[in-house]
Amino acid sequence: MPDPSLFRLRVTFCKQGRLALLSHLELARALERAVRRARLPFAVSQGFSPHMKIAFGAALPVGVGGTRELFDLQMTRYVSPERALEALQAASVPDLMVKSCEYIDSHALAASAAFPVSAYRALLSCAPAQLAVPEGVMVIRKKKEKVLRVAEFLVGDMELTGATLAFSLESKPTGSLRPDVLLAACCAQANGDEEDRPLALFVENAEPTLIDADACGPDNPLRVITITRIGQRPVR
Known part of the structure; x- marks a missing residue:
């Protein structure tokens, strides 16, 4: 099986309108559901409590919106950025819409550390x-x-x-x-x-x-x- 760390997709999205009132935990849950609805081949952690391998950028306070928010998703196989973007947009709501997708190096810093x-x-x-x-x-x-x-x-x-x-x-x-x-x-x-x-x-x-x-x-x-x-x- 290919190493899922080799397929690391960085996703840019917005957080606006009424959804700016989501907490960081609520935002994370909403985006994880969008990834599942998009049927992307996401990687899962090992252990007693397996979970989606997804890492979010710096958290926003409740009520603060964002036009270019980030999360990194590890996948088990390659999906073209264009196809991933189309699938995520179809699975997203307007106030939490995905704007772009691109692959980054497996050793690149997490978004929260790379963009302080x-x-x-x-x-x-x-x-x-x-x-x-x-x-x-x-x-x-x-x-x-x-x-x-x-x-x-x-x-x-x-x-x-x-x-x-x-x-x-x-x-x-x-x-x-x-x-x-x-x-x-x-x-x-x-x-x-x-x-x-x-x-x-x-x-x-x-x-x-x-x-x-x-x-x-x-x-x-x-x-x-x-x-x-x-x-x-x-x-x-």
Whole structure:
């Protein structure tokens, strides 16, 4: 039998609309079902609890969408990328649609390790004159409070254009800073809140042209409408 590690298919897909509200575990289950419906010859692990050999890219927080998400699938035999793409698209729903397929080297890094820098686009509820970035963000890990220094994770500057904010975060081997947590802290600071308010309401398929770009103020506090990961890349 051929070594299944020789047939490693990297799949690019989107996570959008209502399905942006899926947790990472729910997303993994949905994609595994799509692979089964597509009837691709996926490899299975050995042992008492065999499971599909599939590895996912960096996880997204609940409510954060993605336009170019990744997973790697090991298969027991070669299927052309074009045929695999057609089968997966037929087995996928629009808000979790597969965009492309390509084979990668069997020794290539996993997607989560190969592309540690994620680029995000956020749509805001109003257009702030400026947006200050806090020096630190308080998070709770293993029931303990910890302050993460934003400068250690933020790659480059935050670019504010009206009610649209673009920024990039790097995931470290020791941990990462979630985009929704960072933006919640930015909004709280901009609004002068002593405590963080809810991040935002989720707006399905929101576009920059649909966002009210009035100036922010006491009667129009800053909120995040949507956050979308628009790309992943290696560290330059």
